[in-house]
Amino acid sequence: MRETDGLRAGPASQQGMRRANLALVLGVIASARRSRAEVAAESGLTRAAVSSLAEELIAAELVVEEGPAAPSGKVGRPGTALGLNPEGPAGLGAEIGVEHLGACVVDLRGDVRAWRRQEIRNRDRRPAAVMADLAELLRRAVADAGLRPAGLMLAVPGLVGDGGGVLQRAANLGWEDVSLAAELRLALRAANAEALAELPVGADNEANLGGLAELWLGGAPEHFLHVSAEAGVGSAIVVGGRLMRGAHGYAGELGHVPVRPDGPLCACGAYGCLEQYAGETAVMRAAGLEGVRGDWVALLAERAEAGDEDVREALGGAGSALGVASAGAVNLLDPAEVVLGGGYARLAPWLLPGMRAELAARVTVRPWSDERLTVSRLGRRGPLLGAAVGVVRAIVADPGRLDA
Numbered sequence: 001m002r003e004t005d006g007l008r009a010g011p012a013s014q015q016g017m018r019r020a021n022l023a024l025v026l027g028v029i030a031s032a033r034r035s036r037a038e039v040a041a042e043s044g045l046t047r048a049a050v051s052s053l054a055e056e057l058i059a060a061e062l063v064v065e066e067g068p069a070a071p072s073g074k075v076g077r078p079g080t081a082l083g084l085n086p087e088g089p090a091g092l093g094a095e096i097g098v099e100h101l102g103a104c105v106v107d108l109r110g111d112v113r114a115w116r117r118q119e120i121r122n123r124d125r126r127p128a129a130v131m132a133d134l135a136e137l138l139r140r141a142v143a144d145a146g147l148r149p150a151g152l153m154l155a156v157p158g159l160v161g162d163g164g165g166v167l168q169r170a171a172n173l174g175w176e177d178v179s180l181a182a183e184l185r186l187a188l189r190a191a192n193a194e195a196l197a198e199l200p201v202g203a204d205n206e207a208n209l210g211g212l213a214e215l216w217l218g219g220a221p222e223h224f225l226h227v228s229a230e231a232g233v234g235s236a237i238v239v240g241g242r243l244m245r246g247a248h249g250y251a252g253e254l255g256h257v258p259v260r261p262d263g264p265l266c267a268c269g270a271y272g273c274l275e276q277y278a279g280e281t282a283v284m285r286a287a288g289l290e291g292v293r294g295d296w297v298a299l300l301a302e303r304a305e306a307g308d309e310d311v312r313e314a315l316g317g318a319g320s321a322l323g324v325a326s327a328g329a330v331n332l333l334d335p336a337e338v339v340l341g342g343g344y345a346r347l348a349p350w351l352l353p354g355m356r357a358e359l360a361a362r363v364t365v366r367p368w369s370d371e372r373l374t375v376s377r378l379g380r381r382g383p384l385l386g387a388a389v390g391v392v393r394a395i396v397a398d399p400g401r402l403d404a
């Protein structure tokens, strides 16, 4: 979009044009440090327009001058490089897990400025009690970072759907129809975090946010399937660089794809779902560790590393089930990669052989190669990173939203 396009337009569309041009300029600056002249050349806007827009972005604390740009050899004042302001509006991420809570602050450049994780058993706790603990954790993370968040995104282990903000069901927490944003705001007010209670609050499934983190930070390709586990099994489908949400926002429920139609009864009411073979409860039972409390991923990894054959066999079986379900998804969607993330990343050495074997046997139209099955570097940090980074990406994509 160019400024000249708006010459004959009315005030409303001129405002829209300015908002679009702010986003255009900020997008160029976000991709790399640039002088005003370079921004003008890349954006196609005039030097005068860029200068005026840059002043506006500096006043909004989104952009800072970072000293002289590379010398151009021309006479006169050297161009000053513009960059995203690391002390400007920040992204606040929150996570409710079955066995933990998390809070994270990232700056406009996406760098983590505060990270807090609390191990706590949330299963069957009331939402208000969990939110009270989460509010306290968020308050502390924001104090650690010393930045001013512009939005809050919450990662939850359940179905959020299109409405955003309402958790339809989280079987592993025992929650149904919880108004996440409203509950969190109440808790933030009770924790004397008024400024945080005023923020725009969004919520999404943790598997979706883990997949987006993989896309934004993990170096994943444009088309991939991200398979992850916390207590349940989830996935994110990314097609052409965008998360595929489906008609109602529920796409990616790989945990409830059938592995064996005559298998065990699942919490969802169906039989033989993937979760009954590769979810926490199933793997712990198969390993002879049913009822053992604590961090199941760490426990299984430690025992497998120590050579525990029961644990290795249980993980091998989970890997085969993951391979069967993933092969179905690969045949349907043709992703470039299947990325093993979340808690599975740590367990990958024992899951991969079974997965590889099933993928090789079942993806036959275009033969499967093992290099297309990769392991996330972000692992369990993914969902919380995706939540916080999503907030700042939304600001950079449309800085005008901060005035709205």
Ligand SMILES: [Zn+2]
Pocket (backbone or CB within 6 Å): 255, 256, 266, 267, 268, 269, 270, 273, 275
């Ligand atoms: Zn199920």
